[in-house]
Amino acid sequence: MKVTEKKIEGCEALLTIEMDSAATEGALDHAYQRLVKKVDVPGFRKGKAPRAILENFVGRERLIDESLDEVLPHACAEAIKEEKLQSFGTPGVEVLQNEPLIFKARVPLPPKVELGDYLGIRLEPEKVEVKDEIIDGMIRQLQHEKATWELVERPVKSGDLVVMDLESTIDGAPFINQKGLQIGIDEQSKYPAPGFSQEIIGLASGQSKEFKLRYPDDFGKPELAGKEPEFKIKINEVKEEKLPPTDDDFAMSLDVEMPTFDALKTRLTENYRKRVEQQAVQDYENRLVAELIKISKVEYPANLVDMEYERLVNNQMDRWRSQVNSEAELEELLARVNPEELAKQLRPMAEERIKISLALGKLASAEDIKVTDADVDAEVARMLEPVPEEQRAAQQQQLASKEAREQIVQVLLSRKTMERLKQIASGQAQSAESNEQSPAAETQIENKEEVAQ
Incomplete structure (x- = not known):
């Protein structure tokens, strides 16, 4: 065995290793002993075919391939020792040719760390500030969770809860169809389609409307992207959110x-x-x-x-x-x-x-x-x-x-x-x-x- 080329790149050594026939002969013989027990050779009981007969039957390449599991780890270990390298893991191996056996080994080497002037590092932590608006937002969220909804006789505004009968189609096929559907009106909402809430705002109980919307081409649901649903709605009820007062009863x-x-x-x-x-x-x-x-x-x-x-x-x-x-x-x-x-x-x-x-x-x-x-x-x-x-x-x-x-x-x-x-x-x-x-x-x-x- 000889290392014909050696290159160090960062924390990896690239070795090209050539094996002589004498070094591989023992491994080939061991490969024959394993294969002969597994392969049925016509005219011979399993395990009894001579090596030359088996080699002729399965091909020399098969015998060589079988021997690599033994040759390559041993050869890598010898090359690493010969080159005085410290391996940091299992080398990667690529066979270049079989006879003579030449392969490349990518040998991981230990990490290398060179600290800079760490004693000169100067950083201070950010000051923590608790803003009143953050706490107020938390309280408002808790109010929403305890809110009630009351019927109102006025046109729909953003933030209302609307009870409606909804019919819709996409390309003529049924889409969302439901009576008594409750939908929260939110101008940022994309349900059931972007712009739906804007179409509802201003309508009053008992009113109906037909309109068409379009899903963006990059909509999150690919099956709806670029589609143009047609909607027909009738407003049944308009409800307004009533937040509880921020008092001791609310806290309790x-x-x-x-x-x-x-x-x-x-x-x-x-x-x-x-x-x-x-x-x-x-x-x-x-x-x-x-x-x-x-x-x-x-x-x-x-x-x-x-x-x-x-x-x-x-x-x-x-x-x-x-x-x-x-x-x-x-x-x-x-x-x-x-x-x-x-x-x-x-x-x-x-x-x-x-x-x-x-x-x-x-x-x-x-x-x-x-x-x-x-x-x-x-x-x-x-x-x-x-x-x-x-x-x-x-x-x-x-x-x-x-x-x-x-x-x-x-x-x-x-x-x-x-x-x-x-x-x-x-x-x-x-x-x-x-x-x-x-x-x-x-x-x-x-x-x-x-x-x-």
């Missing part, structure tokens, strides 16, 4: 039954402030990491991105699986997934995560940040606090496993490293001993849930 009427309206507003304000503060922390951490990556040089082999991409795809699959009720529904959902669009969405995310992980890992090493057994024990105790007493022993046993503790180490190391980066960015670069958990951004909470907290 909610599911959480706040004692006073002032208490309700205070709870909404506190919960909203907590949420925006958590989001501000997450945004600040993202900006810090982006700045660290910007001033650093981070190189990595393609297989790292492939592995992270596969992990993201598996996570997405788990989310889809949790949203359906059967495997049939899952298959139907997956049939609508465009693999190219999925890759376009997730591959950049995978690359970004690899960069972040490598940069923070290098920073942890440069700053000599470590996680002790005591740190892990304290974190386990914190995790067990909310666990019911009857479940705590089983949960504690799970967290005591080697794999679980290693995961906790990584979480704590990441947390400590981020705290150190914050100290640096704020100009307080002292010893990194903070073990406090950085608040993470949470999913937005509905207004009703805001009150319940």
Whole structure:
């Protein structure tokens, strides 16, 4: 075996390797011994045909192909050792010719990270502001949920609820046909077609109207894009929304039954402030990491991105699986997934995560940040606090496993490293001993849930 060409590109080594016949002969013989037990050769019992007869029967190419599973990994390992390379994963192999056997090996090499002047990073978190109009909007939404609808004798206005008889067709075929249909009038609504609410505004109870609308060419439902439905409507009732007054009775009427309206507003304000503060922390951490990556040089082999991409795809699959009720529904959902669009969405995310992980890992090493057994024990105790007493022993046993503790180490190391980066960015670069958990951004909470907290 000899390496005829070697090229280093980033974190990959490209080797062209040529095998001599003596090096492959043993593998060919092993391939014969496997094949002869699987192939029926006329005139011979299975496993008894001589190699020359078998080779003539199946072809030498088949024998060579069978031997590659043995030859290629061994030859790659020898070439990597000979070239004094440190492989960072399984090499990719491409056979160029069979006799003599020549192949190319793409060998992933360890990532390389060169931190820039991270001690010079200076960034401050954004100030959090809770605007009155945001809280007022939350209260208004709660009012809408408790609103009543009262009949009015006037023309339809935006925001009304209209009861109507509706007939419609598209290209002469029935479309939406229903008597006593209730439709909320909203000029931004696209139901049942864009512009429908505008056609209803100004009509009064007992009035009828016929009109035609058109769906945009890029409408979300392809089967309706560009179509021109014809509508015939008759207004039966017009109802106006009556919002409850913002008083103590209103606060008590909610599911959480706040004692006073002032208490309700205070709870909404506190919960909203907590949420925006958590989001501000997450945004600040993202900006810090982006700045660290910007001033650093981070190189990595393609297989790292492939592995992270596969992990993201598996996570997405788990989310889809949790949203359906059967495997049939899952298959139907997956049939609508465009693999190219999925890759376009997730591959950049995978690359970004690899960069972040490598940069923070290098920073942890440069700053000599470590996680002790005591740190892990304290974190386990914190995790067990909310666990019911009857479940705590089983949960504690799970967290005591080697794999679980290693995961906790990584979480704590990441947390400590981020705290150190914050100290640096704020100009307080002292010893990194903070073990406090950085608040993470949470999913937005509905207004009703805001009150319940």
